[in-house]
Amino acid sequence: MDKDTILDGKVNLYKRPSSRFWQCSAYLDGKNRRASTGQESLFEAKLFAEEWYLTLRGKMKDGTLKNAEKTFRQAALQFQIEYETITQGQRSPAWVRGHKDRLRLHLLPFLGDLGLSEVTSGKVQEYRLHRIETARGGKPPARNTLHNEIVTLRQVLKTAIRHGWLDRLPDLSMPYKTQGKISHRPWFSPKEYKQLYQATRENAQNPSRPQDKKHAEDLHDFVLFMANTGLRPDEASNLEHRDIDIVEDAATDEVILEIEVRGKRGMGYCKSMPGAVMPYRRLVQRHKPEPQDKVFPVNHIRMFNTILRNTGLKTTRDGKRRTAYSLRHTYICLRLMEGADIYQVAKNCRTSVEMIERFYAAHIKDTIDTAAVNVRRDPKKRNRSIAAEILDEDAEREPAE
Template sequence: MAARHKILGGKVHLYKREDGRFWQCAATVNGKQYRESTGKDELAQAEDVAENWYYELRGMFKRGELVKPTEVEKTFAEVTELFLREFAALTEGQRRVGYVKRKEWIARRHLLPFMGDKPISQVNSGLIQEYRLWRVETTKEKLGRPPARGTVIQEIVVIRQVLKTALRRQWIAGLPDLSQPYQMNGKISHRAWFSPDEYRALYTFTQKWAKNPPIARCASQYVQLHDLILFMANTGIRPDEAARLQYRDVSVVEDDRSGETILEIECRGKRGYGPCKSTANAVPVFRRLQKRNQPSPTDLIFPKLPREQFNTALAQLNLKHDREGRVRTFYSLRHTYISFRLLEGAHLLQLAWNCRTSVDMIEKHYAAHIKTRLDASAINMRRGATNASGRPGLVAANDDSGDGAEEAA
């Protein structure tokens, strides 16, 4: 070699081959040596090119885009298979089987066809944004509409979990930015529920079915459907909790504070174990189930949720969608329970405890649309000369204590 030179404290070597015109540069990053031509024959210019090249190599290493020479970089598909195996094994008994299967379905149905062959280090923010665009375009082409926002969020969650699996094994240097660009504040809407009139129409209709089933061989399913609707609307339990509920989980008790006979329920489902107290209207439903089925303590109260009959009833009553177009399901009976309790002035914290959710969730998705929670006397206040205590302050609009001296707020 004709010449050799070092820069950046010896981290980068510049040299010229005997028959070469341009300066070459070499550096070691993450245990691997990299070489590149600077394309410059002047040393000063070659130093600038080599310095920029070295810092770019360091940046690629920090982003997880460089691997050691002895390693064969894992693909996204390989890391996904490892994640699915780990997730199924480590969450057994803690997560519902359907929840785990959903992760696998998302990965195999959507993620692997798009990015399965990509090296894991190349699954970056740009590729994930391309995936979002691909999902919108392909879904529009097939269904004429984009995928639901919540659906895409679930898919991004799986991508994050796969990348975390790679991060734990140091196959990548860090997680890319997975946030949604161009994101606007979403409108918070209430959950699909049944108004008092709609709920009355529904249980009246299913009561007629229970007495005169449209299909004789399915008589027991129609009876079960009617009791399930009444039970869920008077307890607020989730559909998966109803599906797991055994007779031994329910007790008929006298409530000391209200003086009513109610049900105390041990719920097991989405949030693990949690207690629940029903309204008094759930008691005759439970006793009717006991009398009809003559169960053992470990028998399921609702062995099968009759979704087909429920959807048929909603369709015949034109109640499958609410006025905003939201689809009603068995979950809507839980939403109905919460909304009815709010209409009757229930305490938010107590209601949240009873429904195994948070006050924030109830405030956002239920209480916002309950008009009876608005106190007109508190809203329609005017700033007057005096208030009830005789001091300057706010007085009600119809309060004469201001002696006609009220001012506009």
């Protein structure tokens, strides 16, 4: 390998056997830097290397010399490649697409060209301010919207850490954060649930069009089935008749459904309330299915929403929209109101106790033990104890005879 130096050995020049161009290198600001001169002549290469070195020295003095590092855009691209491949079949396509949309629409335009070390806690706070100030129509993005964007940002930075492009994760927590307002997911109270199934029963008996009778009957049984099992809508859509067994439960001596569930959390099991048995039997009698057939092959969402609007149940008093998911929330809330063990409810619904406590138990008045809260001491005993303490103190102060 041909070698040479300039500027008292501060810049090295060398030519690899596999290349016809001279290369130059120098150690500056704690890093060994290299560049190709693009010159075959040693004289021309020395001129290029001298100018290159002096330019780097000037940038170092001005504080504009940056170590070569991966950008946020490169880490985001790597994250998208890995995430979609590794989570295939474990995350819904809509959730994966959400990460891509948040990167494309918001994160990359603001952070894309920055080096990974420049994505600091302060820069993330600037991003939050930017999102609020540039919101369409002057309406700031919802708390959950910003939260999801920070989740995507954290996933990208964790990808960079795994590849050694970043040494640590910056603090991404929300500064000046106040405790989130306690709210509950839209559900049907016992009175509202009764109003709903009475409306779906009336619709099944007297549909607006004769050709809709079968669909109306299926919708009525769907409402009863979902509110007595707590299944997620996607779990119900994946449900096949071979996944359901009608059994007599040994613990309660009641006939229930044992369901093998496949959905968001993979495979799990559910034991229904007795109220789910009759709707399921009606579905079987009506459709006479094969074991591999879907229990709910048709989506009745349009008819369901029409009934919700006609009965005034589409939105809660807080303005939240009710959907088929609200039937799952109703199941959980009704079980808690009846005093069911929160761990068993979480297990039967394939979720965590933390989720139950956060989104459901906080607004269920029946979960508060009145006997434990409304404790009152006997006023007479309390007064006697105070009087005894006073007498003891006086006795200690009396002089000994």
